[in-house]
Amino acid sequence: MNVSLVSCLVLGSAVTGCGVFALLWRRPLTEAFVGLPAIAAGLGICLAGASRFATLRQDPDTGQEMAALVALVALAWTMLAVGWTVRGNSR
Amino acid sequence: MDVLLAIAFYFCAGLTLLGALLSALLPGGSRWRAPALLALAAGGSGAIACLSAVFAALVTLVCLGGAAVLLSGRSVIAAASRERASADAAWLAQVGGVVAAGLFVLLAYSAVRGDFVHGSYPGGWFGAAALGRVLFTRDAIAVQAVAFTVLIGLSGLAGIGWNRRP
Numbered sequence: 001m002n003v004s005l006v007s008c009l010v011l012g013s014a015v016t017g018c019g020v021f022a023l024l025w026r027r028p029l030t031e032a033f034v035g036l037p038a039i040a041a042g043l044g045i046c047l048a049g050a051s052r053f054a055t056l057r058q059d060p061d062t063g064q065e066m067a068a069l070v071a072l073v074a075l076a077w078t079m080l081a082v083g084w085t086v087r088g089n090s091r
Numbered sequence: 092m093d094v095l096l097a098i099a100f101y102f103c104a105g106l107t108l109l110g111a112l113l114s115a116l117l118p119g120g121s122r123w124r125a126p127a128l129l130a131l132a133a134g135g136s137g138a139i140a141c142l143s144a145v146f147a148a149l150v151t152l153v154c155l156g157g158a159a160v161l162l163s164g165r166s167v168i169a170a171a172s173r174e175r176a177s178a179d180a181a182w183l184a185q186v187g188g189v190v191a192a193g194l195f196v197l198l199a200y201s202a203v204r205g206d207f208v209h210g211s212y213p214g215g216w217f218g219a220a221a222l223g224r225v226l227f228t229r230d231a232i233a234v235q236a237v238a239f240t241v242l243i244g245l246s247g248l249a250g251i252g253w254n255r256r257p
Contacts, residue, residue, distance in 0.1 A: 003097045003141070009202035011104045011138065015131075017195025018111035025188035030167060031119040033257050037128060037158045038111040041135030045142075050243070054144040061221045064144040065230065067130065071147075071154035072237050076244035078158040082167055083247030 016042030033078060040074030043067070057063025066076045100141035106134030120168060128159030146219040163247075 019038030026032040044067035051063020110131030117124055134157035139147035161167070226234050 003100045006202050007100070008138075008142065010199055011107065011196060013198030013202060015111045015135070017106055017191055018108075018115045020194060021188055021191035022115035024191050025185070026115070026119075028119075029117040034114045034124070034128065034162055037131055037155045037162070038114060039110065040158075041107060041111070041131055041155060044135060044147065045138050048139045048144040048147055049141040049165045049197050051144065053175060061218060061225050064147040064218060065222050067139060067147040067225075068150040069233060069237050071151040073240055075154035075158050076237070077245030078161055079241075080247035082138065082164070083244075083249070086128075086167060 005049055005053040008045055008053070012042040012044075012046030012049065014042070015039075015045065018042075033081045033085070036078050037076050037083070040070050043070045096141050100138055102140060103134045103137035106130050107138055108134075110134055125159060125163035128162060129156065132156045134160055143218075145217045146222050 019035040019040075019042060022035030023032050024035075024057065026034070047063040047067040047070065049063075051060060051067075054060070054063070056059050107130075110127045110129070110133075113123060113127035114131060117127060131153055135155060136148040136152035139151055
């Protein structure tokens with residue numbers, strides 16, 4: 001049993017696919033936002049895997065850094081979406 | 092990567108996939124939505140931690156856990172049920188589902204059939220100091236942009252409190 005870049009990319013693409021599916025398929029729009037965390041998790045796994053298994057070791061921390069930034073951006077978008085939907089629906 | 096770490100990675104991978112599938116497919120009012128989103132957060136951060144990126148995993152756990160709490164709140168579920176009552180069937184949503192499935196198939200095919208050069212990993216385990224140096228020196232503008240995005244998100248959340256004023 002071994003973990004490789006292929007495993008990371010397959011897992012990341014599957015989780016991102018679930019998130020994109022939820023974002024595009026779920027209606028109403030408020031329920032579609034559950035896809036945002038899945039997209040961030042999938043992208044984070046892909047970036048961390050690329051950082052872990054990359055051959056060129058000139059810049060080994062960039063993938064981890066991008067994974068952390070993607071998670072922060074997903075949280076910011078979720079906060080904005082929740083505030084927008086709740087405020088818009090209560091008017 | 093040793094066997095125990097590989098087993099942990101695949102366990103976290105299963106948890107992440109289960110959480111992503113359940114959160115995408117469960118109906119909006121389901122009481123299993125919050126556990127599914129929390130499983131997604133825990134599994135995703137666990138998988139990232141197994142890839143020797145523990146600091147990024149901690150950030151992911153906090154951010155995705157916070158997003159799970161936000162998306163499972165009563166106000167969001169109530170807003171969704173109000174919106175669902177007035178929504179009509181959209182063919183665009185079905186097209187979007189097909190496009191998402193095609194995207195997944197394309198990415199999975201390119202990941203399985205592609206070939207990669209194998210190399211060794213000389214890096215460390217936690218990496219907070221190295222990431223901090225990268226974040227606050229070389230990529231400081233990216234960090235400022237993300238901080239501005241978080242500020243906008245927080246202002247959106249503040250809109251809820253402003254709207255609930257007596």
